[in-house]
Amino acid sequence: MSAVELQGLRISIDGRQVVDDVSFTAEPGECLAIVGESGAGKSLTARALLGLLPAGAVSRVERLSIAGTDAAQLSTAGWRRLRGRGIALVSQDALAALDPLRRIGREVAEPMEIHGLHPSDRRGRVLDLLSAASMPDPERRARSHPHELSGGLQQRALIASALAADPAVLVADEATTALDATVQARILTLLRGIADSGRAVVFISHDFAAVRRVADRVLVMRAGVVVEQGTVDEMMRAPRTEYAKQLVAASTPAPRASSPGPGATLLRAFSVSKAFDRPAVVEATFTLGAGRTLGIVGESGSGKTTLARMIVGVQRPDSGALEWASPQRVQFVHQNPLGAFDPRWSIGRSLREALLAAGVRRGERAARVAELLTEVGLDPALASRRPRELSGGQRQRAAIARALAADPQVLVLDEPVSALDPTVRQHVLDLLVRLQDERALTMVFVSHDLGVIASVCDDVLVMQHGIIVEQGLTTDVFTDPRHPFTRELLAAGA
Template sequence: MSENRVPVIEVESLRITIDGAAVVDGVSLTVAPGECVAIVGESGAGKSLTARALLGLAPRRAAVTADAMRVGGTDVRGLDERGWRSVRGARVALVAQDALVALDPLQRIGSEIAEPLRLHARAGGALRDRVLALLRRVWMPDPERRVRQYPHELSGGLRQRALIASALAAGPAALIADEPTTALDATVQAKILGLLREIADAGTAVLFISHDFAAVRLLADRVLVMRDGEIVEEGAVAEVLEDPQHPYTRQLIAATLHEPREAGDAGGETVASVERVSVAFAGVPAVVDASFDVRQGTTLGIVGESGSGKTTLARVLLGVQAPDTGSIRWNGTHRVQFVHQNPLGAFDPRWSVGRSLHEALAAGGVPRAERRERVSALLGEVDLDPSLARRRPSELSGGQRQRAAIARALAANPDVLVLDEPVSALDPSVRERVLRLLHRLQRERRLTMVFVSHDLDVVAAVADDVLVMQGGRIVEQGAVAEVFAAPQHPFTRELLAASGVRRP
């Protein structure tokens, strides 16, 4: 940041309390024109509350105070809702995490982007021309067609571009991006981060909220690390990433960088052989001519973007999706269990965790008299206190729910676990604990695992072998260390470049 540039965002000693308890305490930051500043931390750190205070969107029960809080030169302390409406969109705008929720499902994309132009009288000339120009600015393909579409008709990456175009419509001096790439595939994420960098380089001040240091590495100039409502470390991104001073910062960075597992002869005989399997839905190919083996006691990673066919292939292995052509041959009898991406949706919300585990044990043939003891043993095995059996899934944290889902899968004493994006929604350190848990369970139970993910760093941490899928086809496969070290297919190279995975 140049010293002579007046900050667009300036905060001194921000404090936010809810019901008298401090959730943000003493936060100070500045963001200059053309600069991207990242706030990094895990859920509950206070980073999103800090950002929302700058938009006048703190929770009603929250009390917000600061020695200074200016946005675009305006002191926003004490603004009423009418005052905030004149600031939001015109001087500072928000790009939220979930574009499908943030965009109005009943409005076409063109109308959504036109709304802030009407609200702040910034249309100038023809409104449609201005909307199309905004879509072109965010590199929206075929903007003339997209303006007529609804949010559900766009992919995740295109929805996020539309949301960014809407945020930029009234020409704000500052853009706050709150976890804008969390749910996106690696290559799409890289494109959105590149777009945000272009927006910053064009003169907009960007405040980027994230729990992912890999994303921060690609985008930001400076970084603030938050924990429990306080900033524990700050500095230039390169300095903080290369020489972190605080133990918490070192923990977060370590959780986002894994060396690929070394190739070896771990694993024994072939558990399953998939030969030339194809699946189509309504005539549209989902999996095309897939062939591979799953080896005993190893983890097979399946990677690719959304729509690449990886989840369909996992469903074929589970036996819940029959292939149209081709075959799966199991070497003997194997019990296969599934761990879902969203455990909150996978559990019955009306039941306690203990009851769900009881049902799973009953389905596995465990005698009634043994079930209570087995429930406690299963929870202990996944590092959960047995007392949590009394809670409903909504009363657990994300990491606790995912471990409970793993415990339920283990109740049937499986030989093979199929896991579909099991850590994609978790903070880095929580994700790391779950990955270590899976590694321990695999070793202790001699489990074979199939791990579906769009996160190549996670696959590097857990997998022995990997399949890379694109458009329903397996474009590359082999030992993860070999594929990541010397990728042969252009799409694999693109995925690795976008994800920032370190090559051995």
């Protein structure tokens, strides 16, 4: 018997069909991946399996069986009984999913309490679940609050909670998207082990690089429709549709061919250090070549963003020095453009404010706004929209346009594509390479994604615990890594 059997799922929102005639099965011991870009309908499909569609969504289904239960006609109370025991969810944002006021052990125990399971030894069961989720020092972590854990540990706690009532089906919705390469690899290994233990895992993702590490079969969705399906090997070797080919190619970006010469030195860093409650950057020494792109790579907490902020001048080093060869106009592009823009202002107004700060005359600003939007591949008509009315890729392009308003010589970009779909990510990376050539820009590119670093960066710094453990030409570091941590990063991203 299939753990999941879905036939003829249709979902509409405000009269618009967003999922159309989706059907599939997932077997015990199998990981089924549903892949597609934002808006493909994959997360709505997953939510339909859990009876958790958003308000205003209307669904119809010919058949829905979850762990032997006919779920097509379940009442609200019936869904509550099924969730946790029959099917459970691991969501993308673990910090938002975990109760910030509740300790981790209590969070993991809740599904057992709801379903009346293990009343005599819930504490022992909680520790066993945390251990099974590869949580280090489970006794101590069970007493922690979510904010005291790293992103990877939060995700493991969420997985332990999802498994607490022993569900037959686990739905993982973009559960590894925002994680560092090494942490992502560990979570993917954990999910694969959960499938191998006999559960069905439905893995929602936009990234074939993650899918190939965990899944047995793949459904590719676009605009609410399944456009292709097959085994992982078939999809990676010979996808049939052009859309699937684009997704596979974008998940494995081609390395950039960079010139071996460093060029003129624009910036020298001498033993730069910065500490907050603990050391963030420790005696960082490096150079930045004019017209080149320097990648800074490392896990969360490695100090890469702090180092980037010191390059921009937002933060000052506690010791050491950053010496520019000559005065430079440096602009920063944030990781989250939605948070960086004023939500009350139109994109055009934000760009006009940037042009005002750059000294552009009032009468010239409207034309310059149109020119900047065109330069980053956006329709100038989008100037009238607010940030929330743009897609993620459009917002990131608008953020780059705002940075360009000051006519910078150096762009510092902090994880500018980490939240984007692979094809959108590739478009933004191609844009940055084009802008660098056209404007003779020097760039500093912060990322935890080794594929991104390889595709855009000439040189790279590898950071761990605030220390630069390896640096050099990107091609040299990636083909012949010397430090064990660099080798671990590359193995995790392979």
